[in-house]
Amino acid sequence: xxxxxxxxxxxxxxxxxxxxxxxxxxxxxxxxxxxxxxxxxxxxxxxxxxxxxxxxxxxxxxxxxxxxxxxxxxxxxxxxxxxxxxxxxxxxxxxxxxxxxxxxxxxxxxxxxxxxxxxxxxxxxxxxxxxxxxxxxxxxxxxxxxxxxxxxxxxxxxxxxxxxxxxxxxxxxxxxxxxxxxxxxxxxxxxxxxxxxxxxxxxxxxxxxxxxxxxxxxxxxxxxxxxxxxxxxxxxxxxxxxxxxxxxxxxxxxxxxxxxxxxxxxxxxxxxxxxxxxxxxxxxxxxxxxxxxxxxxxxxxxxxxxxxxxxxxxxxxxxxxxxxxxxxxxxxxxxxxxxxxxxxxxxxxxxxxxxxxxxxxxxxxxxxxxxxxxxxxxxxxxxxxxxxxxxxxxxxxxxxxxxxxxxxxxxxxxxxxxxxxxxxxxxxxxxxxxxxxxxxxxxxxxxxxxxxxxxxxxxxxxxxxxx
Amino acid sequence: xxxxxxxxxxxxxxxxxxxxxxxxxxxxxxxxxxxxxxxxxxxxxxxxxxxxxxxxxxxxxxxxxxxxxxxxxxxxxxxxxxxxxxxxxxxxxxxxxxxxxxxxxxxxxxxxxxxxxxxxxxxxxxxxxxxxxxxxxxxxxxxxxxxxxxxxxxxxxxxxxxxxxxxxxxxxxxxxxxxxxxxxxxxxxxxxxxxxxxxxxxxxxxxxxxxxxxxxxxxxxxxxxxxxxxxxxxxxxxxxxxxxxxxxxxxxxxxxxxxxxxxxxxxxxxxxxxxxxxxxxxxxxxxxxxxxxxxxxxxxxxxxxxxxxxxxxxxxxxxxxxxxxxxxxxxxxxxxxxxxxxxxxxxxxxxxxxxxxxxxxxxxxxxxxxxxxxxxxxxxxxxxxxxxxxxxxxxxxxxxxxxxxxxxxxxxxxxxxxxxxxxxxxxxxxxxxxxxxxxxxxxxxxxxxxxxxxxxxxxxxxxxxxx
Ligand SMILES: [Co+2]
Ligand SMILES: [Co+2]
Numbered sequence: 001x002x003x004x005x006x007x008x009x010x011x012x013x014x015x016x017x018x019x020x021x022x023x024x025x026x027x028x029x030x031x032x033x034x035x036x037x038x039x040x041x042x043x044x045x046x047x048x049x050x051x052x053x054x055x056x057x058x059x060x061x062x063x064x065x066x067x068x069x070x071x072x073x074x075x076x077x078x079x080x081x082x083x084x085x086x087x088x089x090x091x092x093x094x095x096x097x098x099x100x101x102x103x104x105x106x107x108x109x110x111x112x113x114x115x116x117x118x119x120x121x122x123x124x125x126x127x128x129x130x131x132x133x134x135x136x137x138x139x140x141x142x143x144x145x146x147x148x149x150x151x152x153x154x155x156x157x158x159x160x161x162x163x164x165x166x167x168x169x170x171x172x173x174x175x176x177x178x179x180x181x182x183x184x185x186x187x188x189x190x191x192x193x194x195x196x197x198x199x200x201x202x203x204x205x206x207x208x209x210x211x212x213x214x215x216x217x218x219x220x221x222x223x224x225x226x227x228x229x230x231x232x233x234x235x236x237x238x239x240x241x242x243x244x245x246x247x248x249x250x251x252x253x254x255x256x257x258x259x260x261x262x263x264x265x266x267x268x269x270x271x272x273x274x275x276x277x278x279x280x281x282x283x284x285x286x287x288x289x290x291x292x293x294x295x296x297x298x299x300x301x302x303x304x305x306x307x308x309x310x311x312x313x314x315x316x317x318x319x320x321x322x323x324x325x326x327x328x329x330x331x332x333x334x335x336x337x338x339x340x341x342x343x344x345x346x347x348x349x350x351x352x353x354x355x356x357x358x359x360x361x362x363x364x365x366x367x368x369x370x371x372x373x374x375x376x377x378x379x380x381x382x383x384x385x386x387x388x389x390x391x392x393x394x395x396x397x398x399x400x401x402x403x404x405x406x407x408x409x410x411x412x413x414x415x416x417x418x419x420x421x422x423x424x425x426x427x428x429x430x431x432x433x434x435x436x437x438x439x440x441x442x443x444x445x446x447x448x449x450x451x452x453x454x455x456x457x458x459x460x461x462x463x464x465x466x467x
Numbered sequence: 468x469x470x471x472x473x474x475x476x477x478x479x480x481x482x483x484x485x486x487x488x489x490x491x492x493x494x495x496x497x498x499x500x501x502x503x504x505x506x507x508x509x510x511x512x513x514x515x516x517x518x519x520x521x522x523x524x525x526x527x528x529x530x531x532x533x534x535x536x537x538x539x540x541x542x543x544x545x546x547x548x549x550x551x552x553x554x555x556x557x558x559x560x561x562x563x564x565x566x567x568x569x570x571x572x573x574x575x576x577x578x579x580x581x582x583x584x585x586x587x588x589x590x591x592x593x594x595x596x597x598x599x600x601x602x603x604x605x606x607x608x609x610x611x612x613x614x615x616x617x618x619x620x621x622x623x624x625x626x627x628x629x630x631x632x633x634x635x636x637x638x639x640x641x642x643x644x645x646x647x648x649x650x651x652x653x654x655x656x657x658x659x660x661x662x663x664x665x666x667x668x669x670x671x672x673x674x675x676x677x678x679x680x681x682x683x684x685x686x687x688x689x690x691x692x693x694x695x696x697x698x699x700x701x702x703x704x705x706x707x708x709x710x711x712x713x714x715x716x717x718x719x720x721x722x723x724x725x726x727x728x729x730x731x732x733x734x735x736x737x738x739x740x741x742x743x744x745x746x747x748x749x750x751x752x753x754x755x756x757x758x759x760x761x762x763x764x765x766x767x768x769x770x771x772x773x774x775x776x777x778x779x780x781x782x783x784x785x786x787x788x789x790x791x792x793x794x795x796x797x798x799x800x801x802x803x804x805x806x807x808x809x810x811x812x813x814x815x816x817x818x819x820x821x822x823x824x825x826x827x828x829x830x831x832x833x834x835x836x837x838x839x840x841x842x843x844x845x846x847x848x849x850x851x852x853x854x855x856x857x858x859x860x861x862x863x864x865x866x867x868x869x870x871x872x873x874x875x876x877x878x879x880x881x882x883x884x885x886x887x888x889x890x891x892x893x894x895x896x897x898x899x900x901x902x903x904x905x906x907x908x909x910x911x912x913x914x915x916x917x918x919x920x921x922x923x924x925x926x927x928x929x930x931x932x933x934x
Contacts, residue, residue: 186720186721186723186724187689187721188721188722188724188725214717214720215685215704215707215708215713215714215716215717216685216717216720216721218682218683218685218686219685219686219689219721222654222686222689222690223689237682237759237760237761237762238759239759240682240759240760241682241758241759241760242758242759246682247682247759247760247762249682249760249762249765250681250682250683250760250762250765252765253653253681253683253762253765254653254654254655254683254686255655256653257653257655258655266762266765266766267766269762269766270762270763270766273762273763287758289758290758291708291709291754291756291757291758292704292705292706292707292708292709292714293704293707293708293714293716293717294704295704295714295716295717295720295733295736295737295740296737296740298716298717298719298720298733299733299734299736299737
């Protein structure tokens with residue numbers, strides 16, 4: 001039996017969300033989470049991340065699951081563990097900015113259905129994009145976690161991260177997450193950032209979120225905890241490592257008997273691991289994990305997803321041999337764009353522009369997203385944008401300087417109207433506002449299935465009780 | 468370009484030996500090492516482990532390679548990197564004690580053919596079994612590394628490991644290895660052991676050898692280096708992790724920019740990784756690595772190989788359901804046997820006895836190896852043997868108290884006689900002394916192949932130059 005240390009590392013279990021989002025293309029069905037949910041609940045995790053991120057979309061698009069129903073049913077099985085979700089700030093659980101009315105209603109309904117902790121992040125670390133989210137979460141009495149997206153660039157210094165942490169603390173967050181979505185944060189860098197925050201007087205709990213992609217995740221957690229972080233994101237071993245999080249069991253064993261001992265008993269985790277060992281093969285078609293770390297990332301510092309985008313874009317243009325030029329162009333574009341962290345959607349925006357620059361000449365051709373980025377509709381990047389590049393992309397147009405969502409009209413009324421015929425609960429309106437193509441289709445199918453069932457039931461009844 | 472830190476972690480590259488021994492059943496052929504050997508040489512590794520352990524046997528048994536030829540040809544391609552091998556003490560590269568004449572001649576010929584560093588270990592940490600090996604290596608002017616096999620037991624305390632280190636130092640070793648063959652050493656334990664040695668005045672370089680089986684290898688290296696260790700065993704990324712060693716690239720990236728920076732440039736490693744990515748699939752039939760860490764080991768502390776032995780023994784007896792009893796019996800047998808580390812051959816000896824005890828009653832039936840163990844022919848275990856158990860196993864027989872190899876007559880004369888018809892070089896005698904079944908068969912086939920070729924050549928000549 002493990003004994004909790006005085007500086008115990010607390011553990012967030014990501015098995016129900018990021019683990020399968022990262023390893024199995026977010027395809028995990030609710031039905032495969034339910035049978036084991038109560039066993040996870042009994043372990044004693046700080047929280048279980050089980051909602052948000054890409055799951056909202058894939059629930060409806062691929063899994064035939066209602067995301068709201070997933071939240072409710074899993075919540076019912078968790079007696080002692082907090083629920084946690086990933087909220088993309090003003091992007092909620094989608095890929096564009098939504099109006100405040102959608103965001104606020106989403107948070108209210110999420111809290112109502114049992115969400116405890118909201119990890120709020122913005123791809124550019126532009127916290128104007130988190131203002132409404134954080135305020136609403138706090139107003140609803142839930143836990144607001146502010147996020148710092150980690151990136152490697154000349155402007156992403158320890159001082160810069162400390163400044164961001166202070167900003168978040170002044171917004172009233174209950175905790176801060178350091179989010180290494182690309183799996184590239186090195187252990188002693190993690191140490192320096194966390195130490196920097198603690199030395200600067202940041203007192204809220206610090207949580208670290210890594211991916212094991214480049215093989216450094218567990219070491220980064222270890223040094224982060226040593227520097228004063230409190231919570232680490234881990235997944236049960238058969239759903240861990242590679243593009244997913246470090247393993248729960250491994251981190252518990254690593255800290256066992258030290259002042260950082262999480263105090264969780266390893267034995268009952270065996271049952272969880274056995275369960276997931278059997279579930280993972282059901283999703284083999286989506287399981288592209290390698291058996292070894294992707295060391296290429298350590299050199300290129302280009303996340304795995306971006307690299308495959310480069311290759312497919314270049315292949316389409318019959319120009320695979322120009323990959324080295326693209327890799328050289330990348331940091332130039334990043335600099336011109338004000339060194340945005342490489343995470344959805346900035347990674348796609350910067351990456352596709354780097355390819356276009358190589359193929360067509362620098363900024364001779366730009367996607368609509370790049371133009372919107374230059375117009376300020378994604379927010380403010382960490383460093384100033386290169387004005388020469390901006391001019392080449394949007395000419396003399398004046399970029400907006402306000403919070404991007406300030407430009408948006410309320411969006412719920414239209415969604416309500418659109419969804420009326422198939423709506424069953426108020427949450428359906430929010431699903432529709434965020435995914436106006438996917439959600440109505442999902443809800444229609446749900447309704448027609450129910451009707452069919454009813455018709456069959458009616459038939460059966462008439463057989464048994466002929467009229 | 469990485470800059471070497473003042474406390475630089477040096478790296479031993481295990482790709483050519485332990486990596487494929489652990490991942491691919493030791494099946495890697497010499498022909499797949501030669502094309503990339505010079506590229507490995509250029510990186511700047513402290514050493515390359517490329518010989519010994521199980522490779523000597525499998526070379527002849529499965530790969531159709533002469534182990535001596537492998538050593539020579541790879542040596543020729545290494546201009547700046549030291550060669551390193553794993554020597555099983557008095558077991559040399561086999562599975563029983565050999566007489567001193569074989570051991571001494573083996574070391575002499577290995578040095579002659581280009582071996583620089585000999586890692587000498589004994590499964591029981593009974594250093595009487597390393598006396599001749601270490602002395603001969605030193606006499607031959609090569610580097611003698613003494614090994615401490617890591618184990619978890621009540622007697623394997625930091626103090627005990629420090630005592631072992633002092634013993635090794637007094638034997639004149641040039642460096643000390645901490646060998647975690649089961650992949651179970653935890654990071655802060657590693658720290659405490661290394662720190663304990665340094666605090667006790669051990670000054671020789673300390674090298675750490677881990678397997679990634681339970682997922683803690685990289686963290687153990689990190690804490691070991693922080694505590695004052697100097698060298699870590701790593702493999703190129705596509706041949707790393709799981710049952711193999713941590714990745715070279717990952718450890719370099721983890722230490723980059725710190726006082727521990729190995730100072731090795733990551734870019735040229737990409738070429739190595741690309742090469743091995745293509746070679747590994749050629750051995751897919753032997754590649755049983757999982758995509759995730761084996762967390763079961765963290766609970767049972769039974770190495771993976773032992774567990775599969777349990778299962779196959781129990782299956783044969785139609786008693787798979789008695790595994791829990793076997794796992795409970797294991798520590799009892801370990802204690803009765805004086806807490807030997809679980810590594811070949813002690814792991815097999817203890818493991819099969821635990822199964823027999825459950826199936827037949829405690830010590831009612833024993834293998835010949837167990838009897839020999841009790842007679843003292845494997846050496847002295849860390850703790851006293853339970854005399855009651857010993858009595859049940861060998862009755863009133865008196866165990867030997869001398870160095871086991873003192874009981875052996877010289878073995879080279881017989882081997883020389885046996886191998887004479889097919890011998891081509893003196894090294895063949897040693898191969899035959901160590902593997903009296905495998906080596907002669909291999910050498911005969913080699914000779915018959917050569918004769919065939921000669922006959923065919925002769926035929927061809929006669930066609931061209933008819934007589
Ligand atoms: Co993530
Ligand atoms: Co090994």
